Amino acid sequence: MTVDQRIIVPLDVPSTTAAIALVEALPQVSFWKVGLELFISAGPGLLDELRARQKRIFLDLKLHDIPNTMAGACAAAGRCGVSLLTVHAAAGKEALVAAQAAAIAGAESAGVxxxxxxxxxxxxxxxxxxxxxxxxxxxxxxxYALQMALLANDSGLGGVVCSPHEASQLRRFLPADFVLVCPGVRPTWADRQDQRRTLTPAQAIQAGATCLVVGRPITSAPDPAAAFRRICEECTAP
Structure with a gap:
């Protein structure tokens, strides 16, 4: 993946209308995160709209429940054609194994x-x-992050969400193709806000992150397109 394909921008807005407006304002962004607030407000129909625009989707629901409920939810998410889906490692191995199997089965049933x-x-x-x-x-x-990541890998999952501070250590203990999604990434010129354990985008990639979640430094910038471009350039600078 190119750097611009590795940067996930959150759709932290309350409605489908606002989400589509943001997507159309940033056509160069190919990977979008849909979290709890927007998914509850907009429903699966928004995912169809994003896919129709050839966008990849990170469905960040952070599922955490008993195995049967996790399986049902992951099967439904799998049918939606999303690229990434989050669950909580703390749900335990039985739930993680069930989630993984159900996500695959759901996708297969929908042909995605x-x-x-x-x-x-x-x-x-x-x-x-x-x-x-x-x-x-x-x-x-x-x-703690390492123990949860090892549990996820042992349960057959494809990756984890972790702080960029943990990325370099996780890379030493996990397969090379294990996906590390790092939120809490902030350029030096952006406000850290509520993120406590953070690195710059370039530092996170150097540490081993596969994908970066970068929200407000882009979406709240005076010129979001310029902010996205600046982050991509910083990540590829020698």
Whole structure:
């Protein structure tokens, strides 16, 4: 993939109308993320509209439930022709195995390519203090992310969502084709906002990220197209 194909831009808007307006304003973006708010508001019809425009879709629902429910949801998502689908690694191996099998079966029944199911290791808004004091997990964020990534790989999933800070370590322990999707990526000229564990886009790719999720630095910029182009150029600069 070229750099521009590796950058996923979130459709963090409340309606189909707003989503399509953003897609049309940034025709150079080929990969879009649909999260919970928009999916609940717009429904699967939005996914059909994006596919009709030849866009790849990252369906970021972060599914976390019992195995049967995970399987049913992933089968439905698989039928929608999305490229990436998120589940929570913390759901456990049985649920992850069921999710992976169901996503493939759903896609096959609809005659579309199956999604790469990626497991969320640890939300980028959770730092070491929150992990220890609030979640009572006696591991560093990096060690916890590694354990969740190993679980995802052992369960047959195709990748994980992780902080760019974890990417280099995960690359050492996981297959070369294992997908690492890194949100919380911020150029030096953008506000970090609520992302605590972040790197620049160029640093994240150098660390081993497969795809980068870059939202507000692009969508909130005075010139979104110029911001997208600047990020792509920074990622390919020597």
């Amino acid at each position: 390519a199956p999604p790469v199911v990626v497991a969320v290791t640890l939300l980028t808004s959770v730092d070491s203090k929150a992990l220890a004091l609030e979640l009572k997990i006696p591991l560093s964020p990096t060690d």
